[in-house]
Structures are given as C-alpha cells and as structure tokens.
Amino acid sequence: MKKILSYIIPIILLGLVSCQKHDIDLIFGEPNQRIEDTLNIRNKALLASPYGWKTIFSPKGGGTYLFYMQFQADNRVLMVSDLNSNTTVPDTSSYVLRATGQPSLIFDTYNYLHILSHPYNPISGGTGGQGRQSDYEFYFKSVSADSIVLIGVKNQNVMILKKATEEEADFYKNGGISxxxxxxxxxxxxxxxxxxxxxxxxxxxxxxxxxxxxxxxxxxxxxxxxxxxxxxxxxxxxxxxxxxxxxxxxxxxxxxxxxxxxxxxxxxxxxxxxxxxAPPPLHTLLDQPEYKYLAVDPPTMPQYGKFNDLLQADIQATTDAGRTYNHFYFNFQPGLSNGANVVFGVTTASSSYWIEYNYYKMEYVDEDVGIVRFTFIGNNGSIPATLRYSKTLRAYFESHTFKIDYSDEPSPTGKIMGGMTCVEEPDVSFYGRFEAVWSNW
Known part of the structure; x- marks a missing residue:
C-alpha cells in the first residue's frame, strides 16, 4: 500500500502544478503573447502622433541637438536634425521594437542619430573613440498622451519625445532649418x-x-x-x-x-x-591696423575662373625657376615716401625665401563704392628672372580697375575675408584674408 501511495502522490502534485500554470496563463495570457501585445501597444503609441515627434537630445558626451521623427506603419522612421547642414534634409531609416529585458525601441539601420555614436571623432565630434557617448537603442520608461520617455540601453541617455504640431512638422520636413x-x-x-x-x-x-x-x-x-x-x-x-x-x-x-x-x-x-x-564699406577700413595686409595663400584659398588661370601662370613660372610659390599679398599701409601707397608682394622659396615688393599708387576711381586703379611706381630691385614670379598678375592689375569689397568665402576663426572684383570683367575676382602683422602665411 505504501508503495502505491509513493507513486500516486507525486502524480497528484504534478497535476496540481500543471493546473496552476495553466490557470495563470488563462488569467494573464501566454508570456510570448503578452510581450508581443506590449510591443504592439508601444508601436501604436509611436504611430499615434499625426505630425510626428520632436526631442531635444543631450548625450553624455556633450552637445544638444534637435531631432524630429515621424514613425511609419512599415517600420520606417523619417528623421531631421540640426546636428549639421546635411542632417536638416529629411531621411528615412528603419526601426524595430524588441523585448531586450524590457520593451525597447531600436534604430537598427544607420540614421542621423547614429552620427553621435560614431567612434571616428571628426564625424561624431566626440573624444577617445567613444563618439558623444550617445544611444540608438532605448527602452520605454513611460508613455503618455503627449510624450514618450526613453532611456538609452548603453549610456542611459534620456530622450523625451513630444508630439509635434502641424506647423512644426511642416517646418522640419520642408527645409525650415536651412x-x-x-x-x-x-x-x-x-x-x-x-x-x-x-x-x-x-x-x-x-x-x-x-x-x-x-x-x-x-x-x-x-x-x-x-x-x-x-x-x-x-x-x-x-x-x-x-x-x-x-x-x-x-x-x-x-x-x-x-x-x-x-x-x-x-x-x-x-x-x-x-x-x-551693417559694417562700414571695406575700402574705408584699409587704414585700420587689422586691415593692413590682404593675404592670399593659393593652397588653402583656391581661386576661381580666369583669375585662377592668371595666378597659375605665375605659379608655373615660379616652378620652372626651381622655386615654390607661397603666396601673394597687398600691404595697404607700407609707409613709403616714393609716391606709392600700396605694396603688391609675392613670396617664393627654395633653399631661402624671396620676397618681392612691387610699389603701386592706388587711386580711387569711385571712392563712394570703393573702385580703385593701380599705377606701378617701382620694386625692390627684382631682376627679370624674379619678376616672372608675378608678371601675369601685375600686368592684369595695372591694366584694369577693381572694386574692393568683403568676401563670403569661408574664413579662419576671427579673420575678415575680402577681395577685389574687376570692373571691366566682373567675372574675374580674387579673395583673401586680412592680417594685422606680416608673416610667411
């Protein structure tokens, strides 16, 4: 009898346990189904904003950025950001929702958000190969009617999505930032x-x-x-x-x-x-210390069109002479007593530097708008061989008039950019940066 009971009791207990698990599943649902239902609810929340979402995102590695996102039913997300000029253009990528310990939103193909995590510092703006210590996988912290709070899985960055208005959606999607x-x-x-x-x-x-x-x-x-x-x-x-x-x-x-x-x-x-x-006309500032030199460094300041053709002719003549063309410049405050008030100079190098000074009298043809002409006075004793280093540009400057004005070319930090445009041939111009002190720029 004892042997029979020893077999019956475990069977009864096993049946009771089985009944308990079945009853729990009936009440709460099968676990995989519960997870799928939760993910569907989270996805519906992402799709519920008719004009998308916006967030102000500040990763741990520094910086604060605007991201606009519009999630779509096919698991695509349209994104815009003010991270840089390229990210102001709408782009789409994919996203998925997964249960990685808890329901999570994962941007699983490369998009603007991934830039902040790029290990190459010049791309992300980060340090130490860590990017901005950002995230592109998030778990859901909370969901309400107007906002969704996400927490980064790796770096615990907080991202708060807020419903965008129709005006905001139109602004971000149609190039408003640019x-x-x-x-x-x-x-x-x-x-x-x-x-x-x-x-x-x-x-x-x-x-x-x-x-x-x-x-x-x-x-x-x-x-x-x-x-x-x-x-x-x-x-x-x-x-x-x-x-x-x-x-x-x-x-x-x-x-x-x-x-x-x-x-x-x-x-x-x-x-x-x-x-x-508005700033004063550039030509009225040429007597100020910070506007003494207008320097043009061809390798870092590429010139354009016909002017570049003229410049390249002088550079080739310099190369043919076995020297390296460094730069040319105007000195608007030379302090000369020979009737010249401007120096046009060229520097070249081989085993030693050669600095050529050409003395000009700059006169206004129209002072109101800054149009000038240059009359050659002399130079610092250049021989015919060295005069070839600036022959083409000098001939052009001496036979045309020019308007002095600001330049919109990119400038080094703290530098003012300016240049001259030929009056007779308006498509011919050059630009450079102003310097207060001469050096071999």
Missing amino acids: KTISEATSALNRARLYVDENGSQVSVDLSFALKTFSLTRTDANNNEVISSSAFTFAADGLDLVSPLLYNNTPFSKVYWDSTNKQFYLMINGAKVPVIAV
Missing part, C-alpha cells in the same frame, strides 16, 4: 548685433556653426561679462538650452521674423528687437 540659417545669414552678414537694455547696447553674438547665442555686457570695472546658451532650431526661431537674462527677466527663446528678417525677444509681452548694424 531656410532660417540662409535667411538670417544673408540678412545679418557681417553685421554687428545688439539689444538695447536701458539705453545700453548689449552685444549679441549668434553662431549657427556652434549653435550658440551670447550676450556681452560691461560691468562697473569695465570688464566684459559674457552669458551664453546653446540653442536648437524651432519653427518660430531658436530654443535656448539654458535661459538668459534681459533686464533681470529670463527668456528661453529667440524669435525669428521671416518677413522682416530680424531676430527678437519677447519680454513680459513686449518685443525687444535684435538690432543689426
């Missing part, structure tokens, strides 16, 4: 910016390259006090990452008036314009 940059750059090019604060001009510095907005004041000891914030692009202007103060009132947005091409603040319901003062 349009704002283009309009503002054109309208404010080289202008001095400031806001009036109780009769004092508070300087404004706006950098689209760095995405920073700064205010500079002077304290009681005549020291500059700079307050600055990073920003991201919004449909109505710039959203500051950190609030700044105007008249001790904090503000977190700089509005852009696309009609009047002007930035402004809203302080206690009143509009405070960012005033733009």
Whole structure:
C-alpha cells in the first residue's frame, strides 16, 4: 500500500502544478503573447502622433541637438536634425521594437542619430573613440498622451519625445532649418548685433556653426561679462538650452521674423528687437591696423575662373625657376615716401625665401563704392628672372580697375575675408584674408 501511495502522490502534485500554470496563463495570457501585445501597444503609441515627434537630445558626451521623427506603419522612421547642414534634409531609416529585458525601441539601420555614436571623432565630434557617448537603442520608461520617455540601453541617455504640431512638422520636413540659417545669414552678414537694455547696447553674438547665442555686457570695472546658451532650431526661431537674462527677466527663446528678417525677444509681452548694424564699406577700413595686409595663400584659398588661370601662370613660372610659390599679398599701409601707397608682394622659396615688393599708387576711381586703379611706381630691385614670379598678375592689375569689397568665402576663426572684383570683367575676382602683422602665411 505504501508503495502505491509513493507513486500516486507525486502524480497528484504534478497535476496540481500543471493546473496552476495553466490557470495563470488563462488569467494573464501566454508570456510570448503578452510581450508581443506590449510591443504592439508601444508601436501604436509611436504611430499615434499625426505630425510626428520632436526631442531635444543631450548625450553624455556633450552637445544638444534637435531631432524630429515621424514613425511609419512599415517600420520606417523619417528623421531631421540640426546636428549639421546635411542632417536638416529629411531621411528615412528603419526601426524595430524588441523585448531586450524590457520593451525597447531600436534604430537598427544607420540614421542621423547614429552620427553621435560614431567612434571616428571628426564625424561624431566626440573624444577617445567613444563618439558623444550617445544611444540608438532605448527602452520605454513611460508613455503618455503627449510624450514618450526613453532611456538609452548603453549610456542611459534620456530622450523625451513630444508630439509635434502641424506647423512644426511642416517646418522640419520642408527645409525650415536651412531656410532660417540662409535667411538670417544673408540678412545679418557681417553685421554687428545688439539689444538695447536701458539705453545700453548689449552685444549679441549668434553662431549657427556652434549653435550658440551670447550676450556681452560691461560691468562697473569695465570688464566684459559674457552669458551664453546653446540653442536648437524651432519653427518660430531658436530654443535656448539654458535661459538668459534681459533686464533681470529670463527668456528661453529667440524669435525669428521671416518677413522682416530680424531676430527678437519677447519680454513680459513686449518685443525687444535684435538690432543689426551693417559694417562700414571695406575700402574705408584699409587704414585700420587689422586691415593692413590682404593675404592670399593659393593652397588653402583656391581661386576661381580666369583669375585662377592668371595666378597659375605665375605659379608655373615660379616652378620652372626651381622655386615654390607661397603666396601673394597687398600691404595697404607700407609707409613709403616714393609716391606709392600700396605694396603688391609675392613670396617664393627654395633653399631661402624671396620676397618681392612691387610699389603701386592706388587711386580711387569711385571712392563712394570703393573702385580703385593701380599705377606701378617701382620694386625692390627684382631682376627679370624674379619678376616672372608675378608678371601675369601685375600686368592684369595695372591694366584694369577693381572694386574692393568683403568676401563670403569661408574664413579662419576671427579673420575678415575680402577681395577685389574687376570692373571691366566682373567675372574675374580674387579673395583673401586680412592680417594685422606680416608673416610667411
């Protein structure tokens, strides 16, 4: 009898356990099905915003970036970002939802978000081969009607998706970021910016390259006090990452008036314009110390069209003489007593440097707009062989008139770019950078 019971009791217990698991599944559902249902609910939440989502994302490795995302039913996501000029163009990639310990959103093909994680520092802007210590796999922290909170799986970065409006979707998907940059750059090019604060001009510095907005004041000891914030692009202007103060009132947005091409603040319901003062004509500044030299370094400043053909002829003549052409320059403040007021110089090198000085009298043909002509006075004793290094350009300068003006070519940090355009042949021009002190640039 005991033997029979010893067999029966385990069978009964096993049956009870089996019944308990079955009953649990009936109540809560089969585990795999529960996971699939949860993922479907999360995906429906991503698809529920008719105009997509926007987020201000700040990875641990630094920087703050705007991302606009519109998730689609075919597991594709359209994305725009203000990370760089290329990412302002909408692009699509794929995404998946998986249960990796908990329901997760994974951007599984390369998109703009992956740039921040790229180990190559020049691409990501990061350090130590870690990128910006960003994430592209996230688990769901919370979901509400208007927002979704995501946490990075690897680096625990927080990403808060907020429902975008129709206006925002239209702005981001139709090149709004690039349009704002283009309009503002054109309208404010080289202008001095400031806001009036109780009769004092508070300087404004706006950098689209760095995405920073700064205010500079002077304290009681005549020291500059700079307050600055990073920003991201919004449909109505710039959203500051950190609030700044105007008249001790904090503000977190700089509005852009696309009609009047002007930035402004809203302080206690009143509009405070960012005033733009256009720079003086370039030719009126040539007596200032920082505008003494206009230097042209051909390897780093490629010239264009016919002017480049003329320049290349001189470079070839220099090469044929067994020397290396370094650069040419204008010195607008030579301090000469021979009737010349400008020096056109060329530097070349082999075992030693040769610096050629050609003395010219620069006269205004039309001083109001900065049109000049050059009359040759003499040089520093060049022989016919060395005169070949600048022969072609000198002949052109001596036989044409030129308008002096600013250049929109990219400039090294802190440098003013300028150049000259031929009046008789307007498609012929050159550009260079201004320097206060001569060196072998």
